[in-house]
Amino acid sequence: MSQTISSPGAAASAAYTVPLLGALVVLYRPTSEHLTHLLELCVQGAPLLVVDNSPAASRTLADALNAHGAEYLCNANRGGIAGAYNRGLARMFERGLGAVALLDQDSQVSTDYFRLMLESCKALGPRAFAIGPRIYDENVRHFLPQMVSNGFSIRTLVFEPDASLQPCSFLLSSGCVISRLAYERLGAFAEALFIDHVDTEYSLRALLCGVQFYVEPRLTLLHRIGHKRQHRLGPVRITSMNHPAFRRYYMARNGMHLCVQYVPSLPVALVPNFITLLQVFQVLLFESGKLAKLSSIGCGILDGLLGRLGPLETARPRLAARLGHG
Template sequence: MPVSVVVVTYNPDLKILSSLIIDNISQFNKVVVVDNSSRNIELIKSIFSGFNNIDIISLDENVGIAAAQNIGIKSLVNLPDDEIIVFFDQDSSIDFGYLDRLEAEYSLLEGDYSGPIVLGPTFFHRYDHFEYPSIKFTRFGFRKKIYSGRGECAVEVDCLISSGMSLRKRVLELAGLMDELLFIDYVDTEWCLRAISKGIKIFVTPNLMMSHEIGSGHLKLKGFNIPVHPPSRRYYRIRNSLLILKYPYVPKLFCVREFFVSSIHQFLFFIKLRDIEYLKTYFQSVKDAMKKRRN
């Protein structure tokens, strides 16, 4: 089952990126690489220059993951409505047979559910091998962590990581494009919750597994693994947790919880890493969120 792929890149590790695409090129109908002004863009172009079904869209600036994904989606406008599109991050890794299992999972789920679906893999940390949970919300907005890797079949969830997320093209036409205002953090969360509000079911399956790494490391405190991002990235985490409060389909309790936890993390980073930029970024992100909510 050929699928089409959108990959967003920003200064990628070329070994991982080329392995993802070239090792699976025979099963990809169309590959669109949208590059957010990487320093190594010429090397990216040279690696994939010999493939007719790979398009490289090189942007002059970093427009964020949401806008870059939208550019990739729009470039696939001529694909049939039932074409499966898969989103990958630049550091995504899939094993041999992944796409065959994807086909099997679609056949099974679409046989059970007549409506539109979105399917994602189970994620494990690339080096420490712990599972990243998916999220299901209670009716009151409390988060419930779903560890799909402990089961045998797909489970319904409310949020997926965008890397590895697959859907038919017509699902995008129903749910809409990614929200470019959010730039990077909560782009996948907001889109998934919007999709659910339009009657789309979202699943994660243990039969598809991917390695992934969130952040440039982890701050380990009393059994908790806190992903570490630079202050410039943390800005969007804090700002967007406040911005999505205005979205009617996003649970308010979730937003409050995310802002509260992100605030604690920000001050922990400031204390543990001794970097004043975390403190400056925190106040700037709150200020900007309040300003955008008033507009």
């Protein structure tokens, strides 16, 4: 099954065949509720590949998915979330798909998600692109800002009613659709980062390589980032993220690494480090486990400067043992 569209601006304006949009869902220790959600995705008609990052494969899960026409692949957290994306995308693009939606086990997509995303893919034609929905953070009950950047400055997009596709510069991987040509041009996701800022790094890479990202305002993805809580400090309202200490390590380390890697070409890569600084204040003022979190942030900053990457258990085995992570 495929869709045939015209190639805009092509010299020969010949028909261009775009295979059906596929979906790649990454799991980690899924629950029965997650399995129910996966089976609901199966009936939406998009080819579905499930990459399980749990420590061991689940024959029961594989059989249930296969019975509904979905493919199951165990990655055992090799390369973290980036590794799951890379193994899954390689498999799906080998099958001839023109674009793939990246979803996590908690992603809740609307019933028109695949239809509207396929319309957008057809409108863009045979070019390198990624498309993301607007992200509604259920923790704080508002949309995350969508940003556009020239590498030096950042501007927040404002959406008019009935807005169509709009160029942007940064997309969350969850809910994002990436075209085969974009993946070929940008290459694999950075497995050395393992988790956190994997999508930030890919967005920065796209800025350097001239691969355009878009936001699809007609679609909204419900998402939860951390365990956000609102606090008042005098007249100021501050949000604390309440991520565990091991996630603070990855955020700080990978943010610093992106700064070292990209700031000479893209000064906007400084922004993740401003976020790290903000999170230090959040931990000091509002969060529990301050010592573990602050020491993890400090280790992360140092390792980012030194280029000591990979999973925490490899980069900092003593810290991993102390945090009980592994």
